[in-house]
Structures are given as structure tokens and as C-alpha cells.
Amino acid sequence: xxxxxxxxxxxxxxxxxxxxxxxxxxxxxxxxxxxxxxxxxxxxxxxxxxxxxxxxxxxxxxxxxxxxxxxxxxxxxxxxxxxxxxxxxxxxxxxxxxxxxxxxxxxxxxxxxxxxxxxxx
Numbered sequence: 549x550x551x552x553x554x555x556x557x558x559x560x561x562x563x564x565x566x567x568x569x570x571x572x573x574x575x576x577x578x579x580x581x582x583x584x585x586x587x588x589x590x591x592x593x594x595x596x597x598x599x600x601x602x603x604x605x606x607x608x609x610x611x612x613x614x615x616x617x618x619x620x621x622x623x624x625x626x627x628x629x630x631x632x633x634x635x636x637x638x639x640x641x642x643x644x645x646x647x648x649x650x651x652x653x654x655x656x657x658x659x660x661x662x663x664x665x666x667x668x669x
Contacts, residue, residue, distance in 0.1 A: 550631065552573070554624075584629060612626055
């Protein structure tokens with residue numbers, strides 16, 4: 549998870565501020581990650597629970613502002629964690645595609661190479 553490493557790479561004084569407020573770097577990461585998952589799921593629900601979406605986003609904004617107060621860009625921290633969740637979603641889809649293609653006797657690397665050669669993707 550690159551988001552966790554991103555946070556761990558801050559100077560010790562910043563990490564100490566994070567630990568004083570959130571308990572640990574891992575606790576901050578988990579808090580942000582859970583909010584991002586909630587945010588994503590809230591957008592996927594039909595009908596959307598706009599109240600829940602606003603609530604989750606307000607929590608994320610509060611964390612962002614708190615981190616900004618520590619002298620770091622909170623939006624960057626949240627973006628890194630959001631990227632980790634995005635990687636999980638993409639990998640899940642790639643694995644499902646691999647299984648689908650495998651059942652057809654086709655391998656994903658071959659399809660990817662064909663897409664690259666044919667459509668420059």
C-alpha cells in the first residue's frame with residue numbers, strides 16, 4: 549500500500565503529530581481508507597444516500613484540514629489512500645477478467661498485447 553508508505557515517509561515531527569491525534573500512522577490510514585470505502589459505496593447505492601455522502605466527505609475534509617495544520621498537504625495523503633483503494637478495485641476487475649478469459653482458453657497477457665497492438669491501449 550503506497551498510501552501507508554507515503555505517510556510513513558513524513559519527518560518524525562509530523563508522524564508524531566499524527567500519532568498524538570490518531571493513535572498511530574496505521575490508525576490514520578485505516579480511518580481514511582474506511583471513509584473512502586464508505587464514500588465509494590455510497591455513490592454506488594441507488595438511490596444515493598446524499599446525507600451519508602456529505603457526512604463522509606465532511607469527515608474526510610476534517611482530516612484533510614487537520615493534516616494541513618500539521619504542515620503537510622492533507623489532500624495528498626487522502627489522494628494516496630484513495631489510490632490504494634482504486635488499485636484494489638482495478639485488481640479485482642482484472643482478476644475477474646482473467647478468470648473469464650481463462651474459462652474461454654485465453655490468457656489476459658495475450659489479450660492485453662492484442663489491445664496494445666490493435667488499438668494502441
